[in-house]
Amino acid sequence: xxxxxxxxxxxxxxxxxxxxxxxxxxxxxxxxxxxxxxxxxxxxxxxxxxxxxxxxxxxxxxxxxxxxxxxxxxxxxxxxxxxxxxxxxxxxxxxxxxxxxxxxxxxxxxxxxx
Amino acid sequence: xxxxxxxxxxxxxxxxxxxxxxxxxxxxxxxxxxxxxxxxxxxxxxxxxxxxxxxxxxxxxxxxxxxxxxxxxxxxxxxxxxxxxxxxxxxxxxxxxxxxxxxxxxxxxxxxxxxxxxxxxxxxxxxxxxxxxxxxxxxxxxxxxxxxxxxxxxxxxxxxxxxxxxxxxxxxxxxxxxxxxxxxxxxxxxxxxxxxxxxxxxxxxxxxxxxxxxxxxxxxxxxxxxxxxxxxxxxxxxxxxxxxxxxxxxxxxxxxxxxxxxxxxxxxxxxxxxxxxxxxxxxxxxxxxxxxxxxxxxxxxxxxxxxxxxxxxxxxxxxxxxxxxxxxxxxxxxxxxxxxxxxxxxxxxxxxxxxxxxxxxxxxxxxxxxxxxxxxxxxxxxxxxxxxxxxxxxxxxxxxxxxxxxxxxxxxxxxx
Numbered sequence: 001x002x003x004x005x006x007x008x009x010x011x012x013x014x015x016x017x018x019x020x021x022x023x024x025x026x027x028x029x030x031x032x033x034x035x036x037x038x039x040x041x042x043x044x045x046x047x048x049x050x051x052x053x054x055x056x057x058x059x060x061x062x063x064x065x066x067x068x069x070x071x072x073x074x075x076x077x078x079x080x081x082x083x084x085x086x087x088x089x090x091x092x093x094x095x096x097x098x099x100x101x102x103x104x105x106x107x108x109x110x111x112x113x114x
Numbered sequence: 115x116x117x118x119x120x121x122x123x124x125x126x127x128x129x130x131x132x133x134x135x136x137x138x139x140x141x142x143x144x145x146x147x148x149x150x151x152x153x154x155x156x157x158x159x160x161x162x163x164x165x166x167x168x169x170x171x172x173x174x175x176x177x178x179x180x181x182x183x184x185x186x187x188x189x190x191x192x193x194x195x196x197x198x199x200x201x202x203x204x205x206x207x208x209x210x211x212x213x214x215x216x217x218x219x220x221x222x223x224x225x226x227x228x229x230x231x232x233x234x235x236x237x238x239x240x241x242x243x244x245x246x247x248x249x250x251x252x253x254x255x256x257x258x259x260x261x262x263x264x265x266x267x268x269x270x271x272x273x274x275x276x277x278x279x280x281x282x283x284x285x286x287x288x289x290x291x292x293x294x295x296x297x298x299x300x301x302x303x304x305x306x307x308x309x310x311x312x313x314x315x316x317x318x319x320x321x322x323x324x325x326x327x328x329x330x331x332x333x334x335x336x337x338x339x340x341x342x343x344x345x346x347x348x349x350x351x352x353x354x355x356x357x358x359x360x361x362x363x364x365x366x367x368x369x370x371x372x373x374x375x376x377x378x379x380x381x382x383x384x385x386x387x388x389x390x391x392x393x394x395x396x397x398x399x400x401x402x403x404x405x406x407x408x409x410x411x412x413x414x415x416x417x418x419x420x421x422x423x424x425x426x427x428x429x430x431x432x433x434x435x436x437x438x439x440x441x442x443x444x445x446x447x448x449x450x451x452x453x454x455x456x457x458x459x460x461x462x463x464x465x466x467x468x469x470x471x472x473x474x475x476x477x478x479x480x481x482x483x484x485x486x487x488x489x490x491x492x493x494x495x496x497x498x499x500x501x502x503x504x505x506x507x508x509x510x511x512x513x514x515x516x517x518x519x520x521x522x523x524x525x526x527x528x529x530x
Contacts, residue, residue, distance in 0.1 A: 005305045007306040008306075047161050048286075060260050065161065075286060083287075112156075112179055
């Protein structure tokens with residue numbers, strides 16, 4: 001049994017994942033917990049939220065996120081890659097900033113207008 | 115004369131203004147001291163917002179964006195870069211911006227000023243006074259909006275959510291977060307944040323520990339001394355750990371920002387540091403309402419926005435003269451409950467349920483929350499698997515059960 005805290009919502013359910021029984025999940029309050037529990041053991045992922053530099057914006061930085069959860073072990077590498085990205089204002093929410101980051105098939109998108 | 119003036123354009127203020135607009139108030143003004151709407155959400159670039167309100171996981175800026183877009187479709191007046199210098203009991207505000215000084219009046223006011231961070235001074239951490247000591251939220255703004263690097267080797271004091279979120283942020287930006295130090299035997303942050311911000315990056319959490327000395331070299335933090343504390347929070351001798359670092363982030367709590375409220379003679383609850391409120395979020399001054407972190411520190415922006423709706427509905431009723439109540443009762447608490455919001459209830463009211471939120475000051479396992487009337491009868495019970503200080507607890511009491519009450523109700527918890 002693997003004990004986990006679900007990060008799907010602020011409730012933070014205590015999950016038990018049975019690695020000897022098809023990774024079945026108990027302790028969840030909703031479907032998010034079942035999916036999180038399985039994924040966390042088999043292929044942990046996280047949505048990356050960070051910033052890129054922006055020129056002529058109201059601030060120096062534009063907040064961005066990965067359009068889908070990235071493999072957990074790619075987070076730091078992706079974050080490092082984004083350090084050198086500079087965009088120009090105006091940018092719209094959901095605009096693609098980096099396509100297919102690190103060949104993951106996942107895009108980095110803006111999370112606000114600027 | 116405005117129907118409604120809202121002070122603050124964060125999640126509370128924006129949600130309140132929109133609700134008041136939807137309910138038919140015509141002349142609404144929102145005053146904001148920053149250069150844009152959104153408040154603290156603009157620097158909270160992480161996700162986890164909106165699950166309750168929008169049924170999807172949003173980042174802070176996305177959550178704010180939902181409100182800002184809607185506001186832009188209305189004729190709600192937004193005054194940015196404007197500081198409210200004073201509020202008085204007659205619902206006048208005195209403001210200052212680049213156009214000068216102005217007095218504005220409204221039929222109702224909603225306070226949505228939020229809170230600010232406790233600083234090193236508040237907990238009197240000894241040591242040198244060099245650069246490199248930041249409150250977690252200030253560091254968050256420097257990093258996420260201004261684009262400054264805050265430090266390379268970091269120790270976080272306090273395990274509040276902002277500190278935990280910053281532990282992850284700084285790690286992703288290439289800094290080394292060496293420890294998160296919490297004086298209490300439990301974390302002040304949400305469990306999911308302990309998991310995804312500390313454990314994901316193998317950052318050690320030292321419970322029942324605190325920073326007892328900060329050393330600087332060339333006017334920059336170079337080392338902290340971390341000591342274990344006992345149950346009475348006294349440091350334990352010879353338990354010191356030395357950690358070499360260049361940055362200390364303080365995540366040691368938030369204080370509702372009520373200078374304006376105090377000047378308007380609004381009664382402040384010393385436990386919450388926010389105004390004493392009724393079930394409709396009205397303060398002790400008739401026609402002045404409040405919502406969000408200016409009332410009490412919330413865990414979630416979603417709940418702030420919901421509380422703001424309640425305040426706005428009540429402000430509409432006040433402006434439109436639709437109030438029903440004749441008397442009030444008090445909400446009392448027993449230990450280990452620290453306080454409740456609201457502290458008072460108007461009666462009679464049209465609503466079917468009254469939401470009451472509170473925090474405890476210790477961790478409880480399986481327990482039952484009970485509400486007792488002034489004759490000593492238990493009128494409702496709420497079983498819980500656990501109650502912890504890091505999570506705002508909520509119950510709702512059917513109004514039918516207290517409609518004849520004349521004095522007070524008391525809330526207490528019994529552990530199984």
